Amino acid sequence: MNVDIRIHGGTVHLPWGESEVDVLIDGERIGGFVDPDTHLEVKETLEAKGLHVLPGLVDLHAHSRTPGLTHKEDFRTLSHAAAAGGITTIVDMPNVEPPTDSVRLFEQKREIAAQDCIVDWGHFVSGSQPDRVRDLATAGVTGFKIFMVGGGYPHDDRIAVSSNAQLFRAMRSIAPTGLPCLVHPFDQALFNMFTEEALAVGRPPNHVTRADIYAGIDIIWRSAVATLLEFQEETDVRLHLLHTHAAGSLRRIRDAKARGVRVTAAIDPKYFHLTQDDLERLGPRAYSGAAVTKNPERLALIWRCLKDGTIDTIDSDHGPHTLEEVEIARVDAWKAQLGSPQYDELLSLMLTDVNAGLIDLSSIVRLMCENPARLIGRYPQKGAIAVGSDADLVLIDLNASRVARDEDVISKVHWTPYAGRTLVGLPVTTIRRGQVIARNRTITAPAGSGRYLEGRALTWADPAPGRFGGLALQPRPDIGSQQPQR
Numbered sequence: 372m373n374v375d376i377r378i379h380g381g382t383v384h385l386p387w388g389e390s391e392v393d394v395l396i397d398g399e400r401i402g403g404f405v406d407p408d409t410h411l412e413v414k415e416t417l418e419a420k421g422l423h424v425l426p427g428l429v430d431l432h433a434h435s436r437t438p439g440l441t442h443k444e445d446f447r448t449l450s451h452a453a454a455a456g457g458i459t460t461i462v463d464m465p466n467v468e469p470p471t472d473s474v475r476l477f478e479q480k481r482e483i484a485a486q487d488c489i490v491d492w493g494h495f496v497s498g499s500q501p502d503r504v505r506d507l508a509t510a511g512v513t514g515f516k517i518f519m520v521g522g523g524y525p526h527d528d529r530i531a532v533s534s535n536a537q538l539f540r541a542m543r544s545i546a547p548t549g550l551p552c553l554v555h556p557f558d559q560a561l562f563n564m565f566t567e568e569a570l571a572v573g574r575p576p577n578h579v580t581r582a583d584i585y586a587g588i589d590i591i592w593r594s595a596v597a598t599l600l601e602f603q604e605e606t607d608v609r610l611h612l613l614h615t616h617a618a619g620s621l622r623r624i625r626d627a628k629a630r631g632v633r634v635t636a637a638i639d640p641k642y643f644h645l646t647q648d649d650l651e652r653l654g655p656r657a658y659s660g661a662a663v664t665k666n667p668e669r670l671a672l673i674w675r676c677l678k679d680g681t682i683d684t685i686d687s688d689h690g691p692h693t694l695e696e697v698e699i700a701r702v703d704a705w706k707a708q709l710g711s712p713q714y715d716e717l718l719s720l721m722l723t724d725v726n727a728g729l730i731d732l733s734s735i736v737r738l739m740c741e742n743p744a745r746l747i748g749r750y751p752q753k754g755a756i757a758v759g760s761d762a763d764l765v766l767i768d769l770n771a772s773r774v775a776r777d778e779d780v781i782s783k784v785h786w787t788p789y790a791g792r793t794l795v796g797l798p799v800t801t802i803r804r805g806q807v808i809a810r811n812r813t814i815t816a817p818a819g820s821g822r823y824l825e826g827r828a829l830t831w832a833d834p835a836p837g838r839f840g841g842l843a844l845q846p847r848p849d850i851g852s853q854q855p856q857r
């Protein structure tokens with residue numbers, strides 16, 4: 372074996388647990404492991420003493436803002452922030468301008484990303500046009516995203532589904548592709564009703580009121596999740612639920628999994644990390660803080676669901692807008708563009724939780740590396756440190772800390788909802804397919820060095836307790852012909 376890089380002296384998170392071994396990288400892949408004392412001729416040694424070596428993170432919830440909204444983000448700044456944050460694979464969302472809902476627009480976006488992206492990437496396209504789903508799958512999309520939420524950008528009414536019939540048709544058309552169907556569950560009509568009621572009793576239309584309704588009212592999410600679970604049972608689509616922070620949603624997902632419903636779920640950390648204090652101190656940038664964190668029972672349930680397999684993945688919902696666009700929410704949150712950049716802090720935010728004893732590192736690997744890689748049919752190519760896997764790695768220092776500051780943010784909008792927060796546990800070096808792409812937040816990879824990841828058709832295998840929320844995914848050869856083998 373040719374050894375290009377030896378990672379020496381670290382604690383390595385292998386699929387079966389932690390081990391004090393040296394990782395040997397051969398070209399783009401992991402070539403093997405040796406005892407730290409073994410003498411070996413290698414081209415380069417990376418010293419990892421005192422560091423943990425994790426698989427590079429796989430994030431399935433990036434808002435690239437490209438094309439059309441490149442004043443907020445582009446694939447260069449997006450992938451730079453990802454690389455600095457220990458993320459080596461990203462998949463982005465279709466709510467760009469124009470929304471990615473056709474083969475032509477998908478291919479256009481793919482070409483733009485190919486010029487700039489330094490991490491490996493995929494595209495989720497809109498699944499709201501049933502008659503285009505088959506062609507999109509054949510064109511190699513990574514999966515489909517459905518927004519049940521509308522009301523105006525970033526929840527673009529052009530790609531929002533607004534009726535159960537439309538939702539059902541979309542899910543039924545996506546099911547035979549074997550590709551994941553990600554859904555933002557939301558009952559827009561209920562949200563509109565609660566909005567009218569809040570404004571009628573004189574609440575100001577600002578970010579605090581909107582956050583209380585949007586993230587705070589359980590039934591807006593729970594009723595949508597209940598419908599989606601019913602439609603999954605009817606269509607057998609590979610349903611992946613996003614934003615599962617409502618207690619009622621989580622209980623329904625847990626019950627559904629227990630009776631064998633084929634569903635996976637993601638949560639994004641802003642909901643259970645941003646607090647009332649953040650919302651008051653920082654204003655709209657800390658949207659939608661408080662709703663979850665001021666309810667200790669709801670918060671405890673989220674942590675329990677992260678441990679017991681109810682929640683399968685932690686995703687970023689990296690959704691940058693300029694601070695000016697977000698600040699409008701102080702006056703009218705229904706006209707503002709709400710969302711926040713997350714890539715710069717995502718991993719450190721979760722490592723801070725590890726240091727606080729809220730979660731362990733092996734759960735971080737399961738929720739942020741292994742399971743998202745499985746969801747896009749890329750495990751163990753991605754999300755694992757194993758012989759033959761892509762050499763996607765992040766070296767982390769659990770003891771190092773920094774204070775999150777706007778001026779350090781690599782994402783194009785240069786602000787963070789976590790400003791002023793001390794983060795304990797930092798990514799030190801990020802490696803993508805054997806190439807060091809970031810070192811202490813300095814980018815070392817050329818534009819366009821990332822590679823596109825085509826979607827993989829998968830089917831659910833028989834329930835296997837303990838695996839991926841009680842379910843296992845396996846390749847689906849009958850419809851996999853459009854999916855080239857690597």
Ligand SMILES: [Zn+2]
Pocket residue numbers: 432434464688689690
């Ligand atoms: Zn999102």
